[in-house]
Amino acid sequence: MKVSIFDVAKKAGLSVVTVSRVLNNATTVREKNRQKVLQAMKDLDYHPNAAARSLAKGKTGVIGMIVTTLQDSFLDSIVQKVSGMLKDYGYYLALSIANHPTEEGHGRDLIQEDRVDGLLILSAVHEEPYVVELKKRKIPFVLIDNQIVQPSVSNVVVDNFKGGYEATKHLIELGHKRIAHIKGSHFFVSAVEREKGFLSAMQEAGLQPVAIEAGDFSIESGYRAVQKWLEEGQLPTGIFAADDFTAIGVVNALHEAGYQVPRDVSVVGYDDQMLASQLRPRLTTMKQPANQIGQAAVETLMKHINSTAKRSSTLKFESELVVRESTTTPRKV
Known part of the structure; x- marks a missing residue:
């Protein structure tokens, strides 16, 4: 019945x-x-009956979400949390996924008039066009992991500077002095802030980086950086990789060259991807609070939709250091 x-x-x-x-x-x-x-x-x-309720309220019953990629368990966790919460609020989730992080204009179909009641924008690179268009159409929206914190817009972000600082400080406290960093994609503010956190921790300890290599949040970039250091004879004892995928490339390259992690080189990643605890050795990393981010974004958006938000807000969360098996004290020579 x-x-x-x-x-x-x-x-x-x-x-x-x-x-x-x-x-x-x-x-x-x-x-x-x-x-x-x-x-x-x-x-x-x-x-x-969502259709009947939406018609009665003059709303679509749909919340749109624009994402860069779902090939990332951290971003996927945010989307899953958002989807589950929206169901509790009686909304359906409509996703628009970019083919490439630098792609402009994806998700414009969701912004068309009467398509959605609100919009969440996750890790966009070119977010300004969305902001301008959404404000023009008066569609409630929230930016998540955005590149520019705008006082007139509601944002949900992570303190990537502190995360980079804590990851590096962990290596320093273990006794490492020869430490290197492999950066993330330059167009993401998260990558820039993690590098700044790395440099701050190094400066505070009176240390100079062995190297800072360009990267793009990929396994390949971590692998290439280690190969370069091996060719130059400048292998560090501690490496802070901008994300877990980069860290996997680091571990693969070291293993291939006959080095052991963490006996010879300690490695720290970032994001606590699902595979971080499955890698051998299990990866020490910075865990981002995906569930808290998703929940805060939905609750903030609902306030804007229901006109209970007095003003725009910026909510900042912190990452947590998860110490596993890929870091230890430097090997004594």
Whole structure:
């Protein structure tokens, strides 16, 4: 038998009016009661008629999300968190994925009039055109992991400077003095900030980097950097890679050349990709709070959609150092 709104009300121990208000994202419902209703809906597997509710509210019932790629478990975790939360709010998620991070204009179909009720933009490189267009069309939106923090726009970002600093400090505290960094793609502010954090930690310790190599958040760039250092006879004892994929390339190149991680060289990555704990040795890395980022983005967007956000906001989260098997004290020669 089909579950009705009355069944949800009975299960939650609340009135049908309260359930209806929750389904319509009313701001007058207490958070405790909203959670009761959402839990009752989940327990009963109740799915309200989104089309009918959207028509009644004059909304589409769809939230758009523009992403650079899904071939990244960190970004994928954010998308999954966003999707799950939007279901609780009664929205569907529509994705637009770029073929290349520098591609401009992807996702414009979502910005067309009456397509979505709001938009989330994740790790875009060229975000300014979106900002201009969305403001012009008065579509609520939130930038996630954006390149420029704009006071007039709501942003959800990570403190990549501190992350780079903490990753490097970990190597320094282990006793490493010959430390190198492999950068990420230059058009991402996260890569630039991680490099700045690296340099700050090195300067604070009175150390000079063995090398700073260009990279592009790829396994290949990590592999190439190590090959170059081996050819030059300038292999560091500690390496901070701008992301986990770069770190994998580093480990592969070292293993191929007969070096052991971490006995000969310690390696730190960034992002805590799913594969970081599956790599051997398991990778020490900086874990980004994907769930917190996704939740904050959705909650902020809902406030803008429901006109309860008094002003734009910037929420900044911190990464956490996860120490595994790829780092240790430098080998004594």
